[in-house]
Amino acid sequence: MTVRKIYSGPRALVLGIDVGTTYSGLSYSILEPGGVPVIRPITRFPGQQDVGGDSKVPTAILYDKYGIVRSEGADTILPTSLEKADDEGWERAQWSVTYTYTTASKPSQVNFFRFKLHLRPAANGPDLPPLPHRKTATSVFADFLQYLFECAKTFIIDSNGADLWASLQHNIRFVLTHPNGWEGKQQSQMRDAAIVAGLIPNSEAGHDRLRFVTEGEASLHFCIQNGLDNSTIDSGGGVVIVDAGGGTIDISSYRVVKKYNGHKEYEEIAPPQCLFQGSIYVTQRAHEYLEVVLRDSKYADDIDSMAQIFDTSAKLTFRGGSDEFAFIKFGAARDQDPAHNIRNGQLKIPGSDVQEFFEPSITAVANAVKEQCVSALGKSTISSVFVVGGFAANDYFFSELKARLQPHIGLNVTRPDAHLNKAVADGAVSFHIDHHVSVRVARFTYGVKCSEAYNPSNNEHFTRASTRYVGVSGETLVPGRFSAILKKGTQVAETKEFSETYIRRSDDPAALDRFSTELYLYRGRGESPQWFDVEPELYEVACRIEADTSRAIAKYPLLLRLRPGVTVPPAAVNVYEVNFRVVLSLGLTELKAQIAWTENGKEIK
Template sequence: MTDTRKPYNGGRRGLVLAFDVGTTFSGVSYAILEPGEVPKIHGVTRFPGQEHVAGNSKIPTIMYYDLEGHMRAAGAEADTPSIHDLAEDEGWMKAELFKLRLRPKTMKLNMNGMRLPPLPHGRSAVDIFGDFLGYLFRCTRAFIIDTHANGKPLWNAVESHLQLVLSHPNGWEGAQQTKMRRAAVRGGLIPDTDEGRSRIRFVTEGEASLHACVLNGLANEMLQNPSGHGFIVADAGGGTLDISSYVVRDTSPLVMEEVAPPDCVFAGSVFVSRRAREFLEDKLRDSKYGKPDSLDHITRRFDETTKRLFRDRKELQYIQFGSPLDKDLSVGIRHGQLKLTGNEVAALFEPSIEAAVHSIRRQIETAKGAVKSVWLVGGFAASTWLFTQLQERLASDGLVVSRPDSQTSKAVADGAIGFYCDHHVSARMSKHMYGVEFLREFDERNSDHLSRRDRMCELPSGPKLLADAFDCILRRSAKVKESTVFTRKYCTEVTSLSTLSVFEVEIWCYRGIDNSVPQWIKRGSEDFSTLCVVQADLSPLASSAQPKQGRGGRTYWTIVFSVEIHFGLTEFKARIKWVDNVSFLFAAQTAACV
C-alpha cells in the first residue's frame, strides 16, 4: 500500500530506524529518507548467529552476562550450543523476559507461581533494555553498511540526525517511555542531550500493527468499502495482547480514528509456555525426567513444536524431546516423546484465549457497535488454535476474525516505520482521566468537608481551602485529535516571589473504573498516580506582579497560569502557560514522568 504514502518532504537525506524489542523475539526495520522520494521499508534480515537462515528478521530477546555484570552474548548468538556450554562453564547469567520488568505498577503480572528470572549483578531493567537496544543498533548499522552499495557514506551522512521509533505495549505510559529513552542513551543510540532525546518517537504496538495491516494489504477490502464499520487490531505477541479499535474516516488520504481506549493484557505466548512448564513439573514430579534441566529442555521442545502445531483438542499430542531410548510409561514417555491429551494442551492456552475474548468484547462494548471485524497479527497469531478459537467464540458477536497470509511476527517493526511515514491515525481515545490537584473552598455544612479538616489551609487573602481536590482536565474515552489542546486556568497566591523560579505542577492520572469524575485524590490508592511533574521558571512574572495586602497585613502576589495537556500523539505532553506583558511564554516541556 505504498500508494498511500507521500514523498519525503525533508530538506536532507535521513534515516529512520524502528526497534521492536519484544518479550521473546525482537526485530528492526528502517527506511532511507530521500527528499522528494517515497520512503521504502526495509527489514534487518541478517543477524550474528543467523547467517545460515536466509531472510530471518527476528532474534531471541535474550542475553548472557558474566559474573561482573558485563554482557557477553545476545540474540541468536546467545542461543547457540557453544554459548550454552560456555555460559555453564563460566557461570554466566541469562537475561530474558526483562521487558516485563518495565511494565507499569498498575499492570498486574500473573506468572502462575513462577518468578521472573533475576537480573544480572549490578544491572537494572533499564540497563538490560539499553544493552539490548545497543546490540540491535550495532547489528542494524552493520547490516545497512554491508547491504547497501553506498552503505558507509550513507551511514556517515545520516548518523548525526538519525530518527528512531520505539514501540511499546498499549498499556505503557509516560514513565515507561522515559525509561526507554534512558535505555536508548545507555545503548548509544542517541546522545544524552535534549536534541538527542527529541529524535525518539514512541508508538504503541497496537497502532504499529494497524499500519502493518495497511502495508501488507489486510486492510484493502476495508479501504475499498469502508462504510463506517470499525475493526479491531489484535496484536498477539510473546508477552502482551494489545487490542486497538479503529474506523476509517477517509480514504484519500487514508485517515483513521480510534473508537475505544486501547487495551493491553498479559496473555501472550510466553504465558502458555509458563503454564506448560508448571504442568510438566507436576506431571513428571516422580519421574527421572522431572529434574529442572530436563523440564527446561522438554518445555523448550513444547515451544518449538507442540505449541505451534496444536490445532485439535480431540487428537493426542506429543512432545518429541529425546532419543528412542528415553522411556517412562508411567508418565506417557515412549521413544523419546511425551504423550499428552488434546484437552491438556488446550488447557494451557485457555487463560490467554479467555483474556483475549474478554478484552475484544470490552472493545466492542466501548465502540458501541462500530466494530465488525478483528485482524489478528503478531508472533502468537501463527497459532492455529488461538486463531480458530477466536473465530468460534467471537462469531456469536457478529465478528469476522482474519489474519494475513504473510508472516506478521515483524509487523510491529514495519508498522512503526509506517507510523512515522504515513501517520494514518488522526484521533485517539484517552484511556484514563488526567488532571491536577487544586484547593477546594471549605464548606462547614458539608460532612465530607468536615471529615477532611486536617487537610485545610488558609490562603493569604483569607479563604479556607481543602487540599487533595481533583480537577479533571481530560476525561476518559475523550476523542483527542493531534491538534487538540486541553487546558484549564488556575491561580495561586505566593508570599515570596523567590518561589516562582521553581514552580511545578503535578499531573495526576485516575485509573478507576468509575466514569464519574472523583472529587478527591486518594493518595496511595492504585486508582491514582502522578503521571508527570511539569516544571517552569515563572520568575519573569516577578517584575509585573502586583503586591496585595492579605489578612494580618501579610503581603502576597496572585499568579495566574494555565495547564495544557497534549494527548493527540502516542506520547503524553503537558506544559504550563502564562501571560507576561501580553506575550505568551511557555514552560520547558519537562514532563518528568515517574
Template sequence: MPPRAPYTGAYRKLVLALDIGTTFSGVSYCILDPGQIPEIRSVTRYPAQENVGGDSKIPTIIYYDQSGTVRAVGAEAVGEGLEDIIEDEGWIKAEWFKLHLRPHWSTALDSSFVLPPLPPNKTVVDVFADFMKYLYACARKYIQDSHASGTIFWASVEHHTEFVLTHPNGWEGAQQARMRRAAVHAGLIPDTDEGRARVHFVTEGETSLHFCIQSGLTTEAMMNGEGVLIVDAGGGTVDLSAYGQTQTGAQLSFQEVASPQCHFQGSVFVTNHARIFLDALLKNSKFHDDLDHITKCFDKTTKLRFRNNREPQYIKFGTARDKDPQLGIRSGQLKLHGLDVAQFFQPSILCIINAILEQCKITSKPISTIFLVGGFAASDWLYSQLKESLEPFGLDLSRPDSHVNKAVADGGVSFYIDHFVTARVAKYTYGMPCSVGYDGTNIEHVSRANSILQNAAGYDRLPNRFSVILAKDTQVSELTEFRKSFSSIRWPLESFDALEFNLMCYRGCSTSPCWRDVDLEMYSTLCLITADMSQLSKLLHIRHHGKRSYFYYKIEYDIVLSFGLTELIAQVCWKENGEEKRSPAKIVYDHDILESALE
C-alpha cells in the first residue's frame, strides 16, 4: 500500500468506525490533524474485559431490567457471578439483534433458526441506539485515557467527529436510515441535516477490502491484472465482494467487478444446528433443562476448537456428578461424534463454496485469490474445508494471520480516509413505476386492456409499467448519474407543488423487466422520493384536450439518481427557460410509508 499523504483539512477531526456485529463488536478510530499522516488505531480496553489491553472486540449483548433500563453491556454482560443477579431481578437479554434489522425481502432465515426476540417494548432501533451509546462511551474513555491531555483533546474533536457505520452487503437504504436514526437516539449526532451528514455507511465487504489493502495482501494477487474475492464470514452473515485494481500514476483505486452477495450463514447458524441436535439428543433426559447452557458451552469452546471430524468432540458443561453413559455424558462432559459436529458446519460451508464459485463466474476480471476474514474465519475447520474444496478449481484461499476480528472496524476508518473503491456494481435493477399510453395494436397492451385508466387529460393509460433507470450488474462510478425522463398530467395546479415517486427494485432474473404484473413478487419499493416542485408549478400553463374537453396541467422532469456512493442520492431536474434546474429530493425509508406505498 502506498504511504498515506498528510491530512489536508483545515481543522482537527476524529473518525470513529463502529462495527456492530451479530456476535461481537468493536471500534477503530483515527485522529485527523492538519499536516499529519493519519494512523488507524483500535479501542482495546472495555469494562470487564478479561484480556485487558489486548482485545479489540466485545460481545454484542445487552441486558435490560424489567423497566427497560440498560444494566449490562458487552463484556460486562458475560461476567462471572452475573447469573444470580439476572435471575433474581429478571433481567432481559438482547443478543443477535442485528439480524432483526435484515431487509424484509432478504432470503428468509431457516425455519429451524431460533432468533432471540427483542426485549419487550424495544424496537431494533432502540437496541441499536443503546449499544451505540455504550460503544461511543467506551471509545471516548479509551481515547481520553490514551492521549496526552485527553479531556482537552476530546473537547477539541467532540463536535467534529465523523462516524462510519458498517453493515452487511445485503443491507440497503432502509437499514441505513434506521441505523442513522439509532445514532441520533444514542446522542452521537444532533438530529439536524449537518448532524446526519456526519454519519457514513460502508458495507462489511468493502471494509474488509480496505483492511486487506492496508495489510499488503492485495498487491501480489493483482499483479497479473486479476481481481480478488473478499469473503467476510461473520457471526450472522457471510459477505462476498470481488474487486479489481486500477492505478493512475501513484493513485491506487479499486472497482467492484461483480455484484456483491450476502448470505445468512454466519457462525451463529452453526450454533443453531448444534442446538437442534442437542435438543433431540437430550429430549427425554434430566439434562434437557440445561439445553441453553450446554449450547452456550459448545459455542464458546467446542465450536472454536473443532478441527477433525474423525475424532470425538466434547462439551464441558457440568461437574463430576453429571453423568449419563447412554447419552455419552461423563464427569460433566458430553461426548459427540466428530462427524456430527461437522454436520453443524456443513450448511455454511456448502453455501460459501457455492457462492464463491458463482461469484467467480460472473466477475469481469479473472479471480484466483480469495481472502477469508471475519470472526468466523478463525474456525480452522471452516478454513480447511473451504481451502480443500476450492483448490481443484484453481482458487487459492488464504486468511490474514492476525487481527482478522478487527478487519471491519479498521477497514471502516480506511474507507473514510483512503477511499480506495471508486466504482461499485448494481446488485439489482432499479427503476420507477409508471403508466404508458394504451396502444390497441400492441399485444402486450391488449392483454392488459381490463386495467386501462384515464389520466387527468382523458387519455387512456396502462399502469404497472416499470421504467428501468439502472440495470443490474452495471458498474457505477461515484460520479456517474443515471437519469430518466418522465411526465405527469394533473389537475388542479396545486397538486404539482410536491411530487412523490416510488423508487423500486427488481430482484428477479429478467434482463429487461417491463411489466410489474410479471414476476410480481420480485418487485419491492426501495424508498419514497419526495421533491418540492412549487417553483416549477408557477410556470405551468393550462392545457386543454379538445376531444374530451378536459383541462389539465402537464409537467416534464427527469429523475436523477447517483448510486456510486455507499448511499443513494436523488434529484429532480427540469428545464426553465432553456436552463436546467435541480431540486434535491428527500429520500424516505420509513417502513409505514413504504407499506402504504405498496398497497
C-alpha cells in the first residue's frame, strides 16, 4: 500500500459514483487541510434487507405509467413495490431479466430494462430493449444519480452530523466512472444528467466540480491501495487491471515510472479495452439454454424465474467440474419432470453445460489480456494481472482465468483481499485524491474530414475520381480524406498537445468569420486509416469544435499563389483564407479539442 500524502487544498467533500449495469456503489472522502484523506464507502441504502447494510445497491428504477419515479435501488425488489408495479403497470429501468415474485393470490412478473448500456457508443455492444415510455438514457441516468446523491447525503449526515454536511454541500467534488470504451459523447451525456439531477449547476464553475474516470483507471487506484505491491511492479514491470463487472469487463495496463516520498506515478502502456462480457451475459446464456431445454415442457413459463435463481445462486456456487451439477430450485416437491431433469422442484444442469455459459466471457478476457501483453511490448513486460469487480468474486471465473494465464504465459493472476464490489467507487475517490496516472494511451485514432489536391497518379485519388470537384481557388480536390491528428496507441501526457494545420478558403470573407468542424474517432484496427469510404461504419463523431475566427483573417482579398497550369475561375478571383490548427489533449481522462489561430501576431485558442 502506498503512503497517502497530507492534504493541503481547500476543505471539500469528494464523492465517487459508480453506476454499474446491475449494481451501483458510492464512496466519499472528507478533505481537511493538514489531514490525511480517508476513503469510506456508503453502506446503507433504503430498502436493504441486510441489517448491517451493503456497499452496493441494485441499479434499478420503477416508473409509473406517467413516467414518475415510484421506487429506486433496493426498494424496487421489495414485495410491496413489485406488487404495486404489477397491479398498476409500472415500468422498470434495469438489466433486462424478468423478476418473478409470489403474492398470496398469484405469481407475478415485472420486466427489467437496461439503462446504463443505453449510453454506450452506438457501434459497441449487444442490441438493447427499449427504455420505459418517454424516457431517454440521460433522463433515467439523471433520476438514478439524484437517488444516489440523496443516499449519500443521508448516510454522511447520519455518520458525521448535519453541521458537517451544511459546511461542505456547496464544495462537493464529484467523480463519475464509466467503461473504458466510452468517450466524449458519453461523458457529455453523463454531465447533462448530473446537471438535471442537481449535482452541479450548468456553469463553468459547476462543470469544474465534475470529473470522469474510466473504470479501468479507477480500479488501478483501488488496487494501489489494496495490495498492488511486488518487486516486479515496483521495478517497472507491467500490470494488467481487469475490472470484471456485471455488464462490461474493462482491461487496462500500467507500469510504475516514478516513486517519491511513498507516492507512485504510473503510465498507461497499452490501449485499454472494454468487453461486453460481464456476469449478466453468463446469466443470459443460461436463459437461452433453458429456453431450448424446456421449450416443450410444462415448465416453459418458469424459465425467467429459473434464470433469476441461477443468477443469484447456482452461478455463484459453481466450482467448474465437468462431472459437477448445478441445481436451480424453483418449485415445490410436487414439481416432477424426470425427462427434463426436474426432481422435487429443482432443475439439474450438467457442469459441462454450465461451463459453456461462462466460456465466452473467460475466453474473451484471457485473449484481451494477451493482447495487452503484446501491445505493451517495447514499453514494459507485463508480469501481473489484478482482477477486481463483482464478477471477480466468482470463484470459477477467477480460477479459470488464472489457469489460462498463469502457467502458460507466466502471469501472476491475483485479486485483492478486499471488497471487490466497491473497487470502482473507492478508486474514483482515490483518482481525485492521489492522482497516480500521469500518462494515458489513446484508445482510438482521432482526426478530421478534409479534401486534398487531386493527383491522378495517386491510385487512391484515381479510384475516387468520380468524387473530385473544383474548389474556390480553382484547384481540383478529392474529398473524404481522414486526416489523423492523434493515433491509437499513442502515449499522451496530461500536458501534451497534438495538432495539425489546415486551411479554409472562401470567396466570401463573412463565411470565414465563424468556424466549426467535426472531430471524428476511428474505432477500427487499421493502423493508418485514410479514407472515410473504407470501413465507414467505424468512424464516429467525437465532438463538434466551434470558434469565432472573425479577427483571424485580413479584411481584403488574397490572390492565392496557384500551381502552374491552374486557372482561377473568374467568379473566384478574390479568395480569402484562414489558417488554423486543430489541437487535441487528453488532460486527465477527458478529451479536449480546440481550434487555434493567429490574431495580431498571437496564437488564440
